[in-house]
Amino acid sequence: xxxxxxxxxxxxIVGAFLLPFLPEKIRSSVFLLFPLAxxxxxxxxANGYSFGIDFAAYQLQLIEVDRxxxxxxxxxxxxxxxxxxxxxxxxxxxxxxxxxxxxxxxLGVTFAGDLLTLIVFWELMAVSSTWLxxxxxxxxxxxxxxxxxxxxVLGGGILLGGIIWHYADTGSLAVETIAQNYxxxxxxxxVGVCINAAVIPLHTWLADAYPKATITGAVFMSAFTTKSAVxxxxxVFPGWELLIWFGAAMAIYGVVYAVICKDIREILAYHIISQxxxxxxxxxxxxxxxxNGATAHAYSHILYKSLLxxxxxxxxxxxxxxxxxxxxxLFKKMxxxxxxxxxxxxxxxxxxxxxxxxxxxxxxxxxxxAHVEAAQLMLLLASVGTFxxxxxxxxxxxxxxxxxxxxxxxxxxxxxxxAMSIAAFACIFYGLFPNALYVYLPFDTDYDPFTIYHFVETxxxxxxxxxxxxxxxxxxxxxxxxxxxxxxxYRKAAPATRLVFVNWVDNFFDxxxxxxxxxxxxxxxxxxxxxxxxxxxxxxxxxxxGYSPAMDxxxxxxxxTFIIISILYFL
Amino acid sequence: MNWxxxxxxxxxxILAVTLVLEFTYLAGYDSHWWxxxxxxxxxxxxxxxxxIIYFAKFLSxxxxxxxxxxxx
Numbered sequence: 001x002x003x004x005x006x007x008x009x010x011x012x013i014v015g016a017f018l019l020p021f022l023p024e025k026i027r028s029s030v031f032l033l034f035p036l037a038x039x040x041x042x043x044x045x046a047n048g049y050s051f052g053i054d055f056a057a058y059q060l061q062l063i064e065v066d067r068x069x070x071x072x073x074x075x076x077x078x079x080x081x082x083x084x085x086x087x088x089x090x091x092x093x094x095x096x097x098x099x100x101x102x103x104x105x106x107l108g109v110t111f112a113g114d115l116l117t118l119i120v121f122w123e124l125m126a127v128s129s130t131w132l133x134x135x136x137x138x139x140x141x142x143x144x145x146x147x148x149x150x151x152x153v154l155g156g157g158i159l160l161g162g163i164i165w166h167y168a169d170t171g172s173l174a175v176e177t178i179a180q181n182y183x184x185x186x187x188x189x190x191v192g193v194c195i196n197a198a199v200i201p202l203h204t205w206l207a208d209a210y211p212k213a214t215i216t217g218a219v220f221m222s223a224f225t226t227k228s229a230v231x232x233x234x235x236v237f238p239g240w241e242l243l244i245w246f247g248a249a250m251a252i253y254g255v256v257y258a259v260i261c262k263d264i265r266e267i268l269a270y271h272i273i274s275q276x277x278x279x280x281x282x283x284x285x286x287x288x289x290x291x292n293g294a295t296a297h298a299y300s301h302i303l304y305k306s307l308l309x310x311x312x313x314x315x316x317x318x319x320x321x322x323x324x325x326x327x328x329x330l331f332k333k334m335x336x337x338x339x340x341x342x343x344x345x346x347x348x349x350x351x352x353x354x355x356x357x358x359x360x361x362x363x364x365x366x367x368x369x370a371h372v373e374a375a376q377l378m379l380l381l382a383s384v385g386t387f388x389x390x391x392x393x394x395x396x397x398x399x400x401x402x403x404x405x406x407x408x409x410x411x412x413x414x415x416x417x418x419a420m421s422i423a424a425f426a427c428i429f430y431g432l433f434p435n436a437l438y439v440y441l442p443f444d445t446d447y448d449p450f451t452i453y454h455f456v457e458t459x460x461x462x463x464x465x466x467x468x469x470x471x472x473x474x475x476x477x478x479x480x481x482x483x484x485x486x487x488x489x490y491r492k493a494a495p496a497t498r499l500v501f502v503n504w505v506d507n508f509f510d511x512x513x514x515x516x517x518x519x520x521x522x523x524x525x526x527x528x529x530x531x532x533x534x535x536x537x538x539x540x541x542x543x544x545x546g547y548s549p550a551m552d553x554x555x556x557x558x559x560x561t562f563i564i565i566s567i568l569y570f571l
Numbered sequence: 572m573n574w575x576x577x578x579x580x581x582x583x584x585i586l587a588v589t590l591v592l593e594f595t596y597l598a599g600y601d602s603h604w605w606x607x608x609x610x611x612x613x614x615x616x617x618x619x620x621x622x623i624i625y626f627a628k629f630l631s632x633x634x635x636x637x638x639x640x641x642x643x
Contacts, residue, residue: 259627461616468620
C-alpha cells in the first residue's frame with residue numbers, strides 16, 4: 001500500500017481528502033506540505049522507477065519516472081507550492097481541495113505509465129479545475145465554467161476513444177512515442193490532447209474561462225492543463241510535422257488577439273495560447289534540441305506565467321477591476337506589484353538574464369538548426385507580439401498612462417507578495433544560471449543561450465518593438481469589448497444546436513410515440529372482438545366489450561392448444 | 572518624468588550597442604539568408620510590431636469586435 005504514496009499525484013489527492021478534516025486556521029498552511037512532499041518524492045525517485053497494479057485484465061503502470069516526466073513533475077510541484085502560498089489567505093475549502101486535486105491529477109498525468117491511468121487523471125483534472133472557475137460565483141463564471149467543462153469532457157471523450165482504438169489496433173496501453181501516421185486512432189488521440197493544449201482552433205475554452213476564474217484559481221490553471229498536454233505531446237507525438245505549423249500559427253494567433261483584448265487577464269490568457277504555440281512548434285520539429293527547447297520553455301513558461309497571473313490577480317484584488325480602460329496610474333499605489341510583474345513580463349518577452357530567454361532562444365534556434373526558417377520567422381514575429389502586449393501595453397496602461405489613479409486600492413495580503421517574490425526569484429535565477437534547468441532536460445545538451453548573436457537578435461527586436469509601441473500606443477487603449485473567436489460557433493449557435501439536437505429529436509420522439517399509441521389503440525379496438533368484422537351475419541354494431549359465447553369457445557381452444565404444445569415442448 | 576526622452580534614449584543605446592556588435596563580432600556570421608541584411612532584426616522587429624497592431628486593429632474593427640453584452 002505504501003507504494004501508492006510514491007506517486008506524487010496521489011500524495012496531493014490524499015492531501016485533498018485530509019484537508020476538510022482540518023481546522024480552518026491551519027488548512028492553508030497544511031496545504032503547502034503536500035506539494036513539498038511531492039517535490040521531495042519527485043526529486044528523490046530514481047529514473048526508471050515504476051510501480052504498477054493489476055486491474056481487471058490490464059497491467060496498469062501508475063508511475064514511471066524518467067527525465068522527461070521528472071522535469072515536469074518538479075515544476076508542477078513547485079507551482080502548486082507557490083500558488084498555494086499565493087492563495088494562503090483564501091478560506092474557501094472547495095477551492096483548496098480542488099486546487100490540490102487539480103495539481104495532483106496534473107502530476108498523475110505526468111507520471112502515468114499507461115494510457116488508462118493517464119485518461120483517469122486527465123478527466124479528474126478537467127472536473128477539479130472547473131470548480132476553480134465556478135468558485136468566482138458570478139453569472140459569467142457559471143456559464144464559462146459550464147462551457148469549459150463540456151469542452152473538456154468532449155476532449156477527454158475523444159482521447160479515450162482514441163486510446164481504445166489504439167489498444168484495439170496495437171494491443172499496447174503504454175504511453176510511448178507514436179510514429180507519424182494519421183490513422184483514426186492516432187488522430188483521435190492527437191485531437192484529444194490538442195484540445196487541452198489549446199491548439200487553434202480548439203483553444204477557445206482557455207480564453208473564455210481563465211479570465212473568469214478566481215484570482216487564485218487562474219494561477220493554478222495557467223500552469224497545469226496546457227502544460228500537461230504539452231508533456232503528452234512531447235512524449236507521444238514528437239516530430240509530427242503538422243504540429244510545427246499549428247504551433248507557429250497559434251503563437252501568432254494568440255498575440256494578435258492579445259492586442260485586441262482590453263482585459264488584462266484575457267491578454268495573459270491569449271498569451272498562454274501563444275507561448276504554448278512555441279512549445280507545440282518545437283515538438284513538431286522533433287529534434288532533440290527542439291524537444292529540449294519545448295520542455296525548457298514549458299518549465300520557464302509555468303514560472304513566469306504564474307507570476308504574471310499573480311501580478312494581474314493582485315491588481316484585480318486591490319482595485320476590483322481588470323479592465324484596461326479603468327486602470328492606469330497605479331504605479332505610486334502598487335510599485336512592488338509592478339516590479340514583480342515586470343520580472344514576469346521581461347521573462348516572457350525573452351529579455352536576456354530572465355528565464356524566458358534561455359528557453360525561447362533554444363526553441364527558436366532549434367527551428368533554425370532544423371532549417372524550418374519560415375517557422376523561425378513566425379516565432380520571432382510572435383515574440384514581438386509578446387513583448388508588445390505583455391511587456392509594454394499591459395503594464396503601461398495599468399501602472400502608468402494616467403498621472404494618478406483615483407481608484408481605491410485595497411491592501412494586498414503579505415502571502416501574495418511572498419508568492420510573487422519566489423516566482424520572480426526563480427525567473428531571475430534560471431535566467432542567470434540556465435544550466436540549473438538544462439541538466440534536468442530530457443536530452444543532454446551543451447546549448448549556450450548567451451551568445452552575442454542571440455543577444456543582438458533579441459535586443460534589436462525588443463528595442464524596435466518598444467519604438468513601435470511608443471509611436472502607436474494610442475491605438476492600443478480602448479473600451480472593453482468582446483472579440484469574437486471560434487467560440488462564436490458554439491455560443492451563438494447554441495439556439496440552433498438546441499433546435500437540431502434537442503427540439504427536433506424531441507419532436508421526432510413525440511411523433512413516433514403518437515403513432516405507436518394510435519396504432520395500439522386501433523388494433524385493440526379491432527381485435528377486442530373480431531366477431532364484429534369476422535362474422536358478416538351478426539349485427540355490425542355488436543358491442544365490442546360484450547360477452548360472446550362463440551368467441552369464448554374459440555379463445556378457450558386457442559388457449560388449450562397453446563398449453564398442450566408448451567407441455568409437449570418442455571417434456 | 573519625461574517618458575519620451577527616456578524611451579528614445581533606451582532605444583538609441585540598445586540599437587547603438589547591438590549594431591556595433593553586429594558589424595564587428597557578427598560580420599562573418601552567415602547561417603540564414605537574412606544575415607546578409609544589415610540590422611535585419613531591428614527592421615524585422617519594427618515591421619512586425621506595426622503589422623501586428625494594424626492587423627489586430629483591422630480584425631477588430633471589421634470582423635471580431637462586438638459589444639460586451641453580445642453573448643448575454
